[in-house]
Amino acid sequence: MSSNPQVLTLAEPLPLECGGQLDGVQIAYHTYGTLNEARDNVIWVCHALTANSDVLSWWPGLFGTGDYFDPADWFIVCANVLGSCYGSTGPLTPVAPRNKPLYAAFPRLTVRDLVAAHEQLRQHLGLTRIHTVIGGSLGGQQAVEWAIQQPAVFEHLVLLATNAQHSPWGIAFNEAQRLAIQADCTYVGGGPEGGQLGLRAARAIALLSYRSYEAYGHSQAEADDELPTFHRASSYQQYQGDKLTARFNAYSYVTLSHIMDAHHVGRGRGGVAAALGRVQARTLVLGITSDVLFPPAEQQLLARHIPGAMYAEMESGYGHDGFLIETAQIAHFLERFYVQTFAH
Ligand SMILES: CC(=O)SCCNC(=O)CCNC(=O)[C@H](O)C(C)(C)COP(=O)(O)OP(=O)(O)OC[C@H]1O[C@@H](n2cnc3c(N)ncnc32)[C@H](O)[C@@H]1OP(=O)(O)O
Numbered sequence: 116m117s118s119n120p121q122v123l124t125l126a127e128p129l130p131l132e133c134g135g136q137l138d139g140v141q142i143a144y145h146t147y148g149t150l151n152e153a154r155d156n157v158i159w160v161c162h163a164l165t166a167n168s169d170v171l172s173w174w175p176g177l178f179g180t181g182d183y184f185d186p187a188d189w190f191i192v193c194a195n196v197l198g199s200c201y202g203s204t205g206p207l208t209p210v211a212p213r214n215k216p217l218y219a220a221f222p223r224l225t226v227r228d229l230v231a232a233h234e235q236l237r238q239h240l241g242l243t244r245i246h247t248v249i250g251g252s253l254g255g256q257q258a259v260e261w262a263i264q265q266p267a268v269f270e271h272l273v274l275l276a277t278n279a280q281h282s283p284w285g286i287a288f289n290e291a292q293r294l295a296i297q298a299d300c301t302y303v304g305g306g307p308e309g310g311q312l313g314l315r316a317a318r319a320i321a322l323l324s325y326r327s328y329e330a331y332g333h334s335q336a337e338a339d340d341e342l343p344t345f346h347r348a349s350s351y352q353q354y355q356g357d358k359l360t361a362r363f364n365a366y367s368y369v370t371l372s373h374i375m376d377a378h379h380v381g382r383g384r385g386g387v388a389a390a391l392g393r394v395q396a397r398t399l400v401l402g403i404t405s406d407v408l409f410p411p412a413e414q415q416l417l418a419r420h421i422p423g424a425m426y427a428e429m430e431s432g433y434g435h436d437g438f439l440i441e442t443a444q445i446a447h448f449l450e451r452f453y454v455q456t457f458a459h
């Protein structure tokens with residue numbers, strides 16, 4: 116991370132959806148820019164699977180000086196999710212009562228638990244109104260869940276490449292990755308470095324769902340006339356696995372993928388349509404044409420059931436990760452969205 120996060124430690128135990136609780140929860144967060152006098156310039160960013168609270172470092176082109184969300188204009192908040200490894204309580208954090216990390220025994224959290232923790236942070240920061248909450252993928256799952264729980268807080272909701280309930284297809288991808296991690300014999304009892312070889316394979320599997328046939332064809336094509344001694348695409352897979360293991364751990368990865376799998380806004384609320392119907396924020400839902408993990412149909416469903424939501428689709432060959440890359444298109448649709456909502 117390019118700058119250190121601030122950390123809030125919750126005074127009270129955090130009750131979990133599974134029925135347990137977490138004591139001494141820490142939430143790492145970044146803020147950028149200044150809260151204006153009217154306190155109406157807050158943008159809250161919910162990050163995806165392996166990112167962190169330093170949104171300026173991982174969403175350049177959308178967040179930063181001269182970008183659509185410029186800290187000169189906005190008070191931007193981004194918090195690391197529970198279960199991750201960038202400062203918020205996760206599987207490698209020593210937790211009470213034994214003050215030791217729980218590793219693979221870390222509790223099964225849900226998106227609702229992530230929201231509950233960040234709701235405590237929102238209250239701690241005294242932010243009664245959020246101009247926009249924005250998130251893609253797991254971040255979008257968190258943003259929509261939060262807008263359902265606290266409909267009066269959010270004026271605008273921006274959802275990218277996400278869904279209302281995780282799909283059997285998405286769960287199957289995650290299970291394949293967990294199987295790779297659990298096949299690494301260091302996963303159980305291996306300490307902080309446990310399962311890293313498995314994580315390397317898991318990231319390589321995940322990449323297949325984050326990119327597309329076209330993206331691989333475009334960036335990893337080989338010369339026609341040579342008998343290859345190695346394949347570019349093979350080396351790319353290995354490199355991406357190495358890149359993630361250098362900055363992430365297997366226990367957080369398993370925890371977060373289970374969180375994604377359990378995501379279902381309709382649970383206990385009479386179904387998805389009834390839950391989405393509670394959203395009061397003006398909503399923009401953005402799908403990506405080549406997203407095989409969260410296909411446009413999932414975005415269309417969100418937009419169909421969130422009252423008055425606007426739906427748009429980004430043309431992109433990048434696949435699911437297009438939500439991190441296609442910043443010019445995102446800015447274009449944001450501008451249309453804000454102009455339209457301002458006019459009403
Ligand atoms: C501490 C931190 O890093 S904070 C966390 C940062 N990450 C996040 O926040 C998560 C969200 N971000 C992401 O998922 C990604 O960064 C994305 C989707 C935005 C972009 O993905 P990238 O991996 O950067 O892009 P892409 O898929 O084009 O791969 C490019 C990389 O692969 C390398 N590469 C490309 N082809 C090959 C190949 N055939 N063999 C080996 N390496 C290759 C490139 O050299 C480049 O390496 P670099 O990342 O060291 O510069």
Ligand SMILES: N[C@@H](CCO)C(=O)O
Pocket residue numbers: 163164165166251252253325435436
């Ligand atoms: N590429 C994203 C996951 C896709 O949502 C990440 O590593 O956070």
